[in-house]
Amino acid sequence: NKHSGFWLPAIITTIVILIMYALLPTLLQGGLIQIIARYRRGESPRTSEGIGLGMLVFLPLLEYHLLVKTFSVVSLLTEAGFVARNLGAGALSTLLPVFLFIGLIGFLLTLLFTYSEFFVVLNKKAVLPAMGRSAKLVVLSWQHTFLIGILMLIIGLRIIINIIAVLLVPALLFFGAGFVATVALKTIGLYVGMFITVIGLFVAAYFTGILNLFANAVWTFTFIELMDEKKNKEVMGE
Numbered sequence: 651n652k653h654s655g656f657w658l659p660a661i662i663t664t665i666v667i668l669i670m671y672a673l674l675p676t677l678l679q680g681g682l683i684q685i686i687a688r689y690r691r692g693e694s695p696r697t698s699e700g701i702g703l704g705m706l707v708f709l710p711l712l713e714y715h716l717l718v719k720t721f722s723v724v725s726l727l728t729e730a731g732f733v734a735r736n737l738g739a740g741a742l743s744t745l746l747p748v749f750l751f752i753g754l755i756g757f758l759l760t761l762l763f764t765y766s767e768f769f770v771v772l773n774k775k776a777v778l779p780a781m782g783r784s785a786k787l788v789v790l791s792w793q794h795t796f797l798i799g800i801l802m803l804i805i806g807l808r809i810i811i812n813i814i815a816v817l818l819v820p821a822l823l824f825f826g827a828g829f830v831a832t833v834a835l836k837t838i839g840l841y842v843g844m845f846i847t848v849i850g851l852f853v854a855a856y857f858t859g860i861l862n863l864f865a866n867a868v869w870t871f872t873f874i875e876l877m878d879e880k881k882n883k884e885v886m887g888e
Contacts, residue, residue: 676712680704682863683771686870707771714766714777718759726753762788764795768873791876798872802865 681700684707688695719725730749734742762785769780788795 673712676715677701677704677708679767679866680707680711680771682866683768683870686867687772687874690871690874707774710770710777710780711767714770714780717777718763718766726756761795761799764788764799764869765873765876768870772873787876787880790880794872794876798868802868805864 678700681702681704684703685695685697685700726749730742730745733745763781765784765787766777766780769775769783770777773780773783775783
């Protein structure tokens with residue numbers, strides 16, 4: 651109430667951030683897959699080309715993401731939190747089997763649709779045909795998919811543990827210094843806290859970006875290899 655002049659800028663900023671959060675990852679995902687595939691073929695695309703490449707497959711990829719996010723872990727946790735907050739812990743315990751069942755179905759669908767994005771982006775398939783082709787490819791090559799999935803899970807957990815171990819001690823020192831500065835000098839403490847927050851966001855984004863790039867490269871290479879293997883088998887069969 652004391653700073654009503656900030657209402658409109660805050661609302662506009664929130665809307666812009668929400669739009670970017672909803673649309674930008676899909677746009678960049680499409681471009682990233684195509685750039686990785688081009689590197690795999692021996693080409694040398696520029697990073698700036700990723701935006702244009704992502705726009706070409708943005709709408710079908712967005713449609714696919716909207717379909718699969720219904721069964722994502724984040725969605726289930728959000729819905730479970732909504733039930734616990736509004737209906738109480740008793741209702742959550744009653745509906746827990748339902749959430750577990752939906753989670754199991756979501757896991758199976760996520761596994762079957764592992765290669766849907768790549769059919770959409772690289773083979774220019776529509777969403778539903780891409781999901782069907784992905785399910786067929788997973789069933790025919792389930793050993794490769796399962797092995798790669800387990801390896802990526804282990805690598806991801808290892809990287810997260812390493813990041814926590816590397817950043818924990820410096821973070822404690824920084825926050826300790828920020829707390830002391832806040833108590834002693836409130837203005838300086840505010841700037842110290844803002845500086846620590848920006849550095850922390852940058853470091854988290856950097857390591858998350860590396861992990862995301864690595865994961866996309868592994869799955870893109872796997873998809874291309876499986877498709878090449880499938881084509882070779884079809885040729886040999888003929």
